[in-house]
Amino acid sequence: MELLLASAVGILTACGIYLVLRQRTFPVIIGVSLLTYAVNIFLFASGRVVMNMPPVLSDSAQGYTDPLPQALVLTAIVISFGMTAVVVMIALSAYLSARTDRIDMDDEAEGSAK
Amino acid sequence: MTHWIVLPVVLPAVMAAFMIMVIRHHLDLQRIFSIIATAALVIIAGGLLNHAATGDVLVYELGDWPAPFGIVLVLDRLSAMMVMLTSVLALAVLVYAVGTGWDSRGRHFHALFQFQLMGILGAFLTGDAFNLFVFFEVLLIASYGLMIHGGGSTRLRAGIQYVVYNLLGSTLFLFALGTLYAVTGTLNMADMAERVAALPLEDTALIRVGAALLLVVFAVKAAVLPFHFWLPASYANAPGPVAALFAIMTKVGAYSILRMFTLVFGPDQAASAGLQSWLLPAALVTLAIGMVGILGSRQLSRLTAFAVIASMGTLLVAISLFTPESSAAALYYIAHSTFATALMFLIADMVIARRGDEIAVHRPMPQGGWIAALFFVGAIALVGMPPLSGFLGKLLVLDAVRGAPSTVAIWTVILATSLIGIVGFARSGSILFWKCHDPGIVTPPADEDELPDPIELARAERAMRAPSPMAFSAAFALLGLIVVLTVLSGPMMAYATATVDQLYAPTDYIDAVLRRTAP
Numbered sequence: 334m335e336l337l338l339a340s341a342v343g344i345l346t347a348c349g350i351y352l353v354l355r356q357r358t359f360p361v362i363i364g365v366s367l368l369t370y371a372v373n374i375f376l377f378a379s380g381r382v383v384m385n386m387p388p389v390l391s392d393s394a395q396g397y398t399d400p401l402p403q404a405l406v407l408t409a410i411v412i413s414f415g416m417t418a419v420v421v422m423i424a425l426s427a428y429l430s431a432r433t434d435r436i437d438m439d440d441e442a443e444g445s446a447k
Numbered sequence: 448m449t450h451w452i453v454l455p456v457v458l459p460a461v462m463a464a465f466m467i468m469v470i471r472h473h474l475d476l477q478r479i480f481s482i483i484a485t486a487a488l489v490i491i492a493g494g495l496l497n498h499a500a501t502g503d504v505l506v507y508e509l510g511d512w513p514a515p516f517g518i519v520l521v522l523d524r525l526s527a528m529m530v531m532l533t534s535v536l537a538l539a540v541l542v543y544a545v546g547t548g549w550d551s552r553g554r555h556f557h558a559l560f561q562f563q564l565m566g567i568l569g570a571f572l573t574g575d576a577f578n579l580f581v582f583f584e585v586l587l588i589a590s591y592g593l594m595i596h597g598g599g600s601t602r603l604r605a606g607i608q609y610v611v612y613n614l615l616g617s618t619l620f621l622f623a624l625g626t627l628y629a630v631t632g633t634l635n636m637a638d639m640a641e642r643v644a645a646l647p648l649e650d651t652a653l654i655r656v657g658a659a660l661l662l663v664v665f666a667v668k669a670a671v672l673p674f675h676f677w678l679p680a681s682y683a684n685a686p687g688p689v690a691a692l693f694a695i696m697t698k699v700g701a702y703s704i705l706r707m708f709t710l711v712f713g714p715d716q717a718a719s720a721g722l723q724s725w726l727l728p729a730a731l732v733t734l735a736i737g738m739v740g741i742l743g744s745r746q747l748s749r750l751t752a753f754a755v756i757a758s759m760g761t762l763l764v765a766i767s768l769f770t771p772e773s774s775a776a777a778l779y780y781i782a783h784s785t786f787a788t789a790l791m792f793l794i795a796d797m798v799i800a801r802r803g804d805e806i807a808v809h810r811p812m813p814q815g816g817w818i819a820a821l822f823f824v825g826a827i828a829l830v831g832m833p834p835l836s837g838f839l840g841k842l843l844v845l846d847a848v849r850g851a852p853s854t855v856a857i858w859t860v861i862l863a864t865s866l867i868g869i870v871g872f873a874r875s876g877s878i879l880f881w882k883c884h885d886p887g888i889v890t891p892p893a894d895e896d897e898l899p900d901p902i903e904l905a906r907a908e909r910a911m912r913a914p915s916p917m918a919f920s921a922a923f924a925l926l927g928l929i930v931v932l933t934v935l936s937g938p939m940m941a942y943a944t945a946t947v948d949q950l951y952a953p954t955d956y957i958d959a960v961l962r963r964t965a966p
Contacts, residue, residue, distance in 0.1 A: 369614075371618075372622055372625070375621075375622060376621060376628075378625075378629075379625040379628050380629075381629075401628070402625075405577060405624075412584050416617070419591055420591075420607070423603060423607055423610060427603035427606065430600040436611070438601070438680060
């Protein structure tokens with residue numbers, strides 16, 4: 334389980350960073366999303382990985398899992414969802430007004446790409 | 448008094464929601480409410496500052512949950528000072544935005560402005576690390592909207608870079624918080640400070656990683672080299688008044704460094720020792736890059752953006768030493784550089800509205816004399832020549848580093864870069880304001896591609912026809928604040944010194960948050 338979680342975080346981060354370094358906005362946005370997935374899993378694991386344990390007090394519980402990281406992940410998911418929506422909208426309007434989806438602002442490179 | 452501390456967060460939040468839901472189609476009402484709310488913020492900040500000046504640490508438990516479990520807002524001298532700074536700056540910038548009509552060039556300017564204020568003020572007041580992240584996101588998401596306010600393809604493309612860079616910063620912030628939580632099991636700053644101090648040295652590897660990540664995140668916000676790349680394009684392309692408000696946003700990064708690395712990872716904390724030594728060389732190079740950028744800029748807006756980088760460099764040189772004297776100097780410099788860079792952005796906006804962004808010879812612009820005078824004084828303040836507060840700030844920084852191991856290097860860099868900055872400002876100032884009066888110079892006929900689009904042209908003509916008294920009074924108010932800062936430097940330094948005493952003796956803060964003292 335730990336191996337699975339750790340490698341998931343690692344692979345997602347690696348893919349995310351690779352995509353963020355691309356030049357077009359679409360892969361960059363996908364990359365940012367992958368990074369936020371990675372960080373969500375990472376946050377989830379920061380309260381130690383426990384299987385089949387309740388996060389709230391109960392009489393029959395054998396033990397507990399830390400509820401706080403789950404709350405943090407929830408907040409992080411909501412925020413990253415909103416941010417992704419914003420960045421998609423800005424990217425779309427930038428593409429529509431500039432007719433190019435290159436993320437760098439080097440005008441000469443843009444001219445040669447056309 | 449106890450509920451006052453939450454007002455700087457609640458008031459803008461309620462105002463913003465009110466503006467979007469009730470008066471979204473009435474620009475005049477929005478203007479009135481926005482200015483009233485911001486003026487009320489200044490008054491509230493004054494009350495808070497007055498209370499904090501007594502040395503009392505005020506804690507507000509949200510939802511009445513006691514400290515390590517619930518989220519707290521904490522008001523000490525440092526927070527109160529930053530809240531005051533933000534609200535005063537916001538009022539001046541808002542008056543300018545209304546006066547120039549910037550707020551009518553897109554929708555929801557005032558709502559976004561209030562949300563931005565909510566995020567900034569919340570970040571200064573919170574005593575919880577994760578809550579700091581949330582307020583960072585609030586101020587960022589509002590700043591995305593403000594940054595692309597008014598539209599235009601260059602601005603939108605600069606906006607994407609800004610958003611993506613900050614999203615990466617936020618991701619890193621979450622990684623840092625996760626790491627710290629995994630080791631300490633708490634996110635409350637005061638509680639974390641105690642637990643980090645109690646950790647045996649051999650278990651601190653993860654803490655070190657977390658602290659380093661956190662430093663990187665704050666360095667991104669503060670635009671410290673090598674994380675400054677986002678700043679010139681974003682600030683140069685943002686609307687003028689928005690860029691002026693952003694002058695406080697880099698200070699949020701500086702504030703967070705100062706807060707976290709005195710409270711949680713204090714200078715005598717073995718767990719994070721050595722991290723701070725990375726900051727000084729980075730700050731020095733930032734300062735140098737900023738000043739060289741001023742000299743090399745071909746657009747006025749970029750020049751001003753590099754002035755922000757340079758002032759952040761000076762500020763972080765002072766912060767990075769983590770001695771009481773240098774931190775006090777840093778606090779004075781924070782106030783000065785916020786007002787000075789904001790003033791410069793407003794001046795740049797006035798110039799751009801009248802003759803375009805390029806630093807080149809044009810025909811003289813209307814109200815050129817006033818603007819030239821403002822530019823002259825603003826430049827003096829920014830590069831740190833006497834008699835204004837920039838000089839005092841730099842003098843304090845230079846004085847504070849005396850005796851540090853790297854005094855010679857710091858003095859050399861600060862003094863040499865000041866000279867570069869003077870040359871840079873003198874060059875652009877004389878081209879912008881003097882050469883246009885030289886009868887020997889003929890304005891080159893404008894290139895076909897260089898012609899601004901008709902809408903921009905119409906705007907510029909409108910700006911020329913109607914010299915807005917509100918815009919000028921906002922700029923002169925900022926100038927007045929710089930003068931006040933200079934004249935009252937004695938009381939200001941006394942306050943800064945008291946603040947630093949509080950920062951370097953964090954037991955008061957920790958006890959107040961964890962309710963160990965008698966209420």
